[in-house]
Amino acid sequence: MSEATPILSSLGLAKAFKGPDGVVRVLESVDLTVAPGESVSIRGESGAGKTTLLYLISALETPDRGELHWDGVNVMKKSASWRARRRGDFMGFVFQAYYLIPELNALENVLIARRLVGKVTPADRQRATELLERVGLKERLRHTGQQLSGGERQRVALARALINRPRLILADEPTGNLDEHTGDEVMDLLLNLTNEEQTALVLVTHNPTFAERTHRHLFLKAGEMQV
Amino acid sequence: MPWYLYLALKQLFPTGRWFSFFAFVSIVGVMLGVAVLVIVQSVMNGFGAEIRDKLVKTFGHVRIETGQIIYDPEALIEELEADPAVDVANQFAEGMVLLQFENRPSFPVVRGIDVNTEDQVIPIDDFVWGGTLDDLDDERIFVGSGLAKSLGLGVGDHVEVYSPLMLEKLKADEVLLPRELEVAGIFETGYGQIDGNTVVVTLRLMQELYALGDGVHGVMVNLKDETAAEEFAHAYSQTHERPLRATTWLDANQDLLFVLRLEKNVMFFIIIFIILVASFSIANSLLTSVVRKTREVGLLGAMGALPRDIGWIFALQGFIIGVVGTTAGMAFAFTALAYRNEFVHTLAKWTETEAALVRFYQFVNLPVRYMPKDLIIIGLSAIVISTLAGLLPAWRAARLKPSDALRNE
Ligand SMILES: Nc1ncnc2c1ncn2[C@@H]1O[C@H](COP(=O)(O)OP(=O)(O)O)[C@@H](O)[C@H]1O
Ligand SMILES: [Mg+2]
Numbered sequence: 001m002s003e004a005t006p007i008l009s010s011l012g013l014a015k016a017f018k019g020p021d022g023v024v025r026v027l028e029s030v031d032l033t034v035a036p037g038e039s040v041s042i043r044g045e046s047g048a049g050k051t052t053l054l055y056l057i058s059a060l061e062t063p064d065r066g067e068l069h070w071d072g073v074n075v076m077k078k079s080a081s082w083r084a085r086r087r088g089d090f091m092g093f094v095f096q097a098y099y100l101i102p103e104l105n106a107l108e109n110v111l112i113a114r115r116l117v118g119k120v121t122p123a124d125r126q127r128a129t130e131l132l133e134r135v136g137l138k139e140r141l142r143h144t145g146q147q148l149s150g151g152e153r154q155r156v157a158l159a160r161a162l163i164n165r166p167r168l169i170l171a172d173e174p175t176g177n178l179d180e181h182t183g184d185e186v187m188d189l190l191l192n193l194t195n196e197e198q199t200a201l202v203l204v205t206h207n208p209t210f211a212e213r214t215h216r217h218l219f220l221k222a223g224e225m226q227v
Numbered sequence: 228m229p230w231y232l233y234l235a236l237k238q239l240f241p242t243g244r245w246f247s248f249f250a251f252v253s254i255v256g257v258m259l260g261v262a263v264l265v266i267v268q269s270v271m272n273g274f275g276a277e278i279r280d281k282l283v284k285t286f287g288h289v290r291i292e293t294g295q296i297i298y299d300p301e302a303l304i305e306e307l308e309a310d311p312a313v314d315v316a317n318q319f320a321e322g323m324v325l326l327q328f329e330n331r332p333s334f335p336v337v338r339g340i341d342v343n344t345e346d347q348v349i350p351i352d353d354f355v356w357g358g359t360l361d362d363l364d365d366e367r368i369f370v371g372s373g374l375a376k377s378l379g380l381g382v383g384d385h386v387e388v389y390s391p392l393m394l395e396k397l398k399a400d401e402v403l404l405p406r407e408l409e410v411a412g413i414f415e416t417g418y419g420q421i422d423g424n425t426v427v428v429t430l431r432l433m434q435e436l437y438a439l440g441d442g443v444h445g446v447m448v449n450l451k452d453e454t455a456a457e458e459f460a461h462a463y464s465q466t467h468e469r470p471l472r473a474t475t476w477l478d479a480n481q482d483l484l485f486v487l488r489l490e491k492n493v494m495f496f497i498i499i500f501i502i503l504v505a506s507f508s509i510a511n512s513l514l515t516s517v518v519r520k521t522r523e524v525g526l527l528g529a530m531g532a533l534p535r536d537i538g539w540i541f542a543l544q545g546f547i548i549g550v551v552g553t554t555a556g557m558a559f560a561f562t563a564l565a566y567r568n569e570f571v572h573t574l575a576k577w578t579e580t581e582a583a584l585v586r587f588y589q590f591v592n593l594p595v596r597y598m599p600k601d602l603i604i605i606g607l608s609a610i611v612i613s614t615l616a617g618l619l620p621a622w623r624a625a626r627l628k629p630s631d632a633l634r635n636e
Contacts, residue, residue: 051634060529060630081533088531095633099526101234103241115230116530144243 005072007167007200008034013056013066014223015049026052028223029066032202034168039194039201041211044220050204053220054170057202058091059083071167088117092161092169092199094190096176098153100145106132107141110159117164124163131159135189151182158189168200175207183207231536235543238516249512250548256505257552257609258559264498264605265560271494272601273594275487281418282483286476287317287348287447288456291463293470296442303446312459314451315346318443320433325389326426327405328378335374335426337388339433339443348447351414351427357382358412365432367411373423375413384410390436406436495604502609506616509548513541513620521627521635528629538625545617549610556609557602564595 013030016023026049034040044050055061057068059075068075070090075083092113100109110128114120132141135155145153154174161169174190175183187210194201203214211217219226239250246254297303300318307316320339325332340349342363351360355369363369368388370380380386387405397403408428415422434440450459460473467473477484517524524537563570571593 055630055633058529060633084528084531084533086531087529093526093529095526097522099522099633101237101523101526103234103237103247105242108237108242112230112234113530115233116527116532142243144241 004036006033006069007036007038007071008032008057008202009067009069010057011067013053013063013068015052015056015061015063025223027056027063030056030220030223030225032057032218032225034200034202036167037198037200038216039191039203039214040216040218041203041205041214042218042220042225043205043208043211048220049223050220051172054172054202054204058087058093058170060087085117088113089164090167092164092166094154094157094161094169094171094174096173098145098150098157098177100148100153100156102145105142105144106137106148106156109145109156110163113160113163128159128163131162132156134193135159149182150178151186154178154186155189158186158193162193162197162199165197166199168202169194171201171203171205173204173206175205175210187213229536229539230532231539232543234540235547238540239544239547249516253505253509253512253548253613254552254555256508257502257548257613258556260498260502260505261553261556261605261609262559262563263501264495264609265557265602266564267494267498268491268601268605269560269564269595269597270593271487271491272596272598275491276596277594278418278483278487281416282480283453283476284350284353285416285418285421286479288450288453288476289448289460289463290445290474290479291448292445292472292474294472295470296439296444297446298440298442300441300443300446307446307448312450312452312455313448315344315348315449317341317344317346317348317447318430318445319447320430320437320439320442320444322433322437322444323391324426324436326378327387327389328380328384331378333374333378335371335424337426337428337433337436339428339430341430348449354414354416355412356415357410362411363427363429365429365435366409367428368408369412369414369427370410371422371425372413372415373419374426375410377423380410380413382410382412386410388436392436392438406432499608499612502612505552506545506612509545509613509616510619513544513617514623517541517620517624517627520624521632524624524627525629525632525635528627528632534625534627537627538621540621541624542614542617542621545620546610546614548617549613552613553606553609557606567593567595 010030010032013027015027016025030053042050052061056063059068070086101112104112107128110132111120111124114124129141135158137152137155140148140152171190175186178186191213205211238247240246291303304316304318307313318341322337323334324337326335342360368386386408388408389405393403450456456475457477460475463473527537
C-alpha cells in the first residue's frame with residue numbers, strides 16, 4: 001500500500017477559533033495519511049476537534065497552517081469552486097444527524113448527491129436502487145424522511161454517501177443518534193460497503209468496539225494525532 | 228435540469244404532495260393580485276373603448292376649420308374626397324340659439340348637418356329614436372335627450388328658435404318672429420355634455436338662421452383608417468396654408484382621454500400593492516425556510532454545491548411562484564370575465580334581487596377589452612416582484628458557510 005499515492009495526506013494542519021473568551025486552539029499540528037481503500041478510526045474526547053479535523057480534510061474549513069493533498073493534488077492551491085466540485089465526487093459524508101432532505105423520498109435523497117455533480121442517468125437510478133436494497137431498504141424506496149426510523153434514515157445517508165463511487169468516506173459519529181442494536185447494524189453496513197466498494201474510510205467514533213474494526217486506530221489529543 | 232432548480236421545485240411541490248402550504252399561499256397571493264389587475268384593467272379598457280368610440284362617432288375623425296366662415300366648401304370637399312385616405316367628408320355649421328318650449332327657455336348648441344349627402348360622417352340614426360335622418364327637413368329639429376327631458380319635450384312638440392341674428396333685427400326695431408320647428412326625434416349619444424345641450428337641424432336651416440348664405444363653419448372627415456387620423460391631420464396642416472387647419476378627435480378630447488389614461492394608471496398602482504404584499508410574505512416565508520434548512524445547506528455544501536447555486540434554490544422559488552401565480556391569475560381573470568354575465572345573473576338570483584337586474588342591466592353588458600400590452604406589463608411586474616422577494620433569502624443562504632451550517636443545532 002505504501003507505494004500508492006495516498007487518497008488523503010495532511011501535514012501540520014492547525015486550526016484555532018476566536019471565541020468570546022479569546023482564541024481556542026483546537027488543532028495544533030495534525031498529520032494524517034490515508035491509503036486507497038484503507039479504513040482509519042479516530043477517537044478523542046468531546047471537544048477534542050474531531051469534527052473540525054473532518055471539515056479541514058474535506059476543505060469545508062480552511063486551516064490556519066499546514067498542507068492538504070487529495071490524491072496527490074495540493075488542495076489549497078486550487079480555487080474554491082474546484083474544491084467544491086472535487087469534494088462532491090471524491091468524498092462522501094455520513095453525519096451523526098443523517099441530514100435527509102424532507103421534501104424528497106429515499107431514492108431521491110440518494111440521487112441528489114448524483115445531481116450535484118452531474119446528470120442522473122438510468123444507470124444511476126439502477127445503482128441508487130441497488131444501494132438502497134443493499135442497506136435493506138428495498139421496501140422503502142419511496143418513503144420520505146418522516147416515514148423512516150432513525151436507523152433507516154442513516155442507511156439512506158449511507159447509500160447517498162456511496163452513490164458517486166467516492167474514493168473516501170468521512171463518517172462523523174454515524175451511530176451517535178442510534179440505539180445499540182441499530183448502531184451495530186449501521187456500522188456493519190458502513191464497514192462492509194466501504195470494503196466492497198474499495199472506498200477509504202475515516203471514521204470518527206466514541207465506541208471502542210467499532211474503532212477496533214478499522215485497519216488503523218488513531219486518537220486525537222491535545223490538538224495532535226496519536227497512535 | 229440543474230439540481231438547484233430541481234430542489235427549488237421540490238421545496239414548492241414536494242414528493243408525495245401536490246404542493247407545500249407555503250407554495251399554495253404564495254401562489255394564491257400572486258394569483259389574486261394578477262387576476263384583479265387583469266379584470267380591472269380589461270374592464271377599464273372596455274369602458275374606455277366605448278367612450279372613445281362615442282367620441283369618434285360624435286366628432287368624426289378629423290375636422291377642417293378656419294375659425295371663420297368658409298364660403299366655398301364644395302371645393303374643399305372635392306379636394307378632400309379626392310384623397311384616397313378619405314372615406315367621407317361632410318360640411319357643417321355650428322352655433323348657439325335660444326330655444327323655447329312653452330315659455331321654458333334654453334340655450335343649446337345647434338348643429339346644422341348636410342342631409343343631402345348619402346354618406347354621413349356622424350351615424351345620427353344610431354342615436355335617434357322617434358324618427359330617422361329622412362324625417363329631418365327645414366321645418367324640423369332633433370333634440371338631445373337630456374335637453375328634451377329638462378324641457379319636457381316629446382316627439383311632435385313644437386319649439387321656437389331665436390338666432391343671434393334676430394337680435395340685430397330687434398335693435399332695428401323690427402318685429403321679432405321666431406322660427407317654429409317640430410321635434411322629429413330625440414337623440415341620445417350617452418355622452419351627457421352633448422345630450423343635454425345640443426340640437427340638430429339641416430344645414431340649410433342653420434345657414435338661414437345665421438345668415439351664412441352658402442357658407443359653413445367646417446368640414447368633418449372620416450378616414451378609411453381611423454388610426455391614421457393624427458397622421459392625416461399633420462400632413463394636411465403641412466400642405467395647406469393658414470387659416471385652414473385640421474383637428475383630430477384626439478386633439479379635441481385631449482383632457483378626457485388624459486383622465487382615462489390617468490385613471491387606468493392609478494388603478495394599476497393601487498392594485499399592484501396586492502402583489503407587493505404577497506411578495507413580502509413570500510420573502511418572509513423563504514427567509515424562515517433558509518433558517519429551517521440551514522443544516523441542509525451545510526449538507527449541500529459538503530456534497531459539492533457552490534454558494535451561488537445554493538442561492539439559486541431560493542431565488543428560483545420566488546421566480547416560480549411568480550410564473551405559476553401569474554399564469555393562474557390570468558386564467559382566473561379570463562374565466563371570470565368570460566362568465567361575467569352569468570355571474571351577475573346568478574348573483575341576482577341568489578340574493579333574490581332579480582328585479583334589481585334591471586338596474587344591473589348596464590353591468591350585465593360589462594364591456595371588456597384585452598390589451599396585450601397590459602397583460603405583458605401585469606405579468607412581467609408580478610414575476611419581477613416575486614423574483615425580487617426571493618433575492619434576500621437567496622443572498623442569506625449563499626452567505627452561509629457549510630461548516631458552520633452543519634454545526635447548526
Ligand atoms: N466555528 C467555531 N467557532 C468557535 N469555536 C468552534 C467552532 N467550531 C468548533 N469550535 C470549538 O472547537 C472545539 C472542537 O470542536 P469539535 O471539532 O466539534 O469537537 P469534537 O467533534 O471532537 O467533539 C470545541 O471546543 C468547539 O467549541
Ligand atoms: Mg464532533
